[in-house]
Amino acid sequence: xxxxxxxxLRDRIxxxxxxxxxxxxxxxxxxxxxxxxPPGRTACQAIGxxxxxxxxxxxxxxxxAVEQIRRATCQFxxxxxxxxxxxxxxxxxxxxxxxxxxxxxxxxxxxxxxx
Numbered sequence: 001x002x003x004x005x006x007x008x009l010r011d012r013i014x015x016x017x018x019x020x021x022x023x024x025x026x027x028x029x030x031x032x033x034x035x036x037x038p039p040g041r042t043a044c045q046a047i048g049x050x051x052x053x054x055x056x057x058x059x060x061x062x063x064x065a066v067e068q069i070r071r072a073t074c075q076f077x078x079x080x081x082x083x084x085x086x087x088x089x090x091x092x093x094x095x096x097x098x099x100x101x102x103x104x105x106x107x108x109x110x111x112x113x114x115x
Contacts (some may be wrong), residue, residue, distance in 0.1 A: 001084040001092060002104070008097040013073045017048075023068060028054055047072045 006011075029052040032039050044053055048069045053066035084090045093107060 001081075001090050002095050003081070003092045004095045007078055010074055012097065014070050017066060017070050017073065020048070026055075026062070029053060030056060047076060053109065065094045 005085065029049055032043075032049075033053065033056065039049075044050060051060070051065040051068045051072070054060050055062050060068070076083065085092070091111060093104070093111065099107075
């Protein structure tokens with residue numbers, strides 16, 4: 001699994017949430033709630049949708065909802081890290097966040113050849 005520095009990952013998550021909001025995530029959520037059939041309970045509990053739905057229902061401000069999305073996503077990433085770390089068949093590939101996709105692919109291929 002790719003293991004970036006936590007600060008880099010936290011910043012990247014924050015940037016991605018901002019990009020998704022700018023691309024219309026709130027309006028997408030609003031339209032999903034109006035769709036027929038409406039999204040199921042499980043879909044409404046997905047990270048991001050849960051927080052945006054709470055905002056649309058008037059339970060929280062948009063600013064607070066976006067911050068809750070960032071926090072929940074970072075917590076999820078931390079759980080994924082722990083899960084992968086405990087799988088004996090998985091090995092960590094430390095990354096800086098500056099690597100190209102081609103370099104990462106090459107490193108993964110070399111790691112698998114060494115097994």
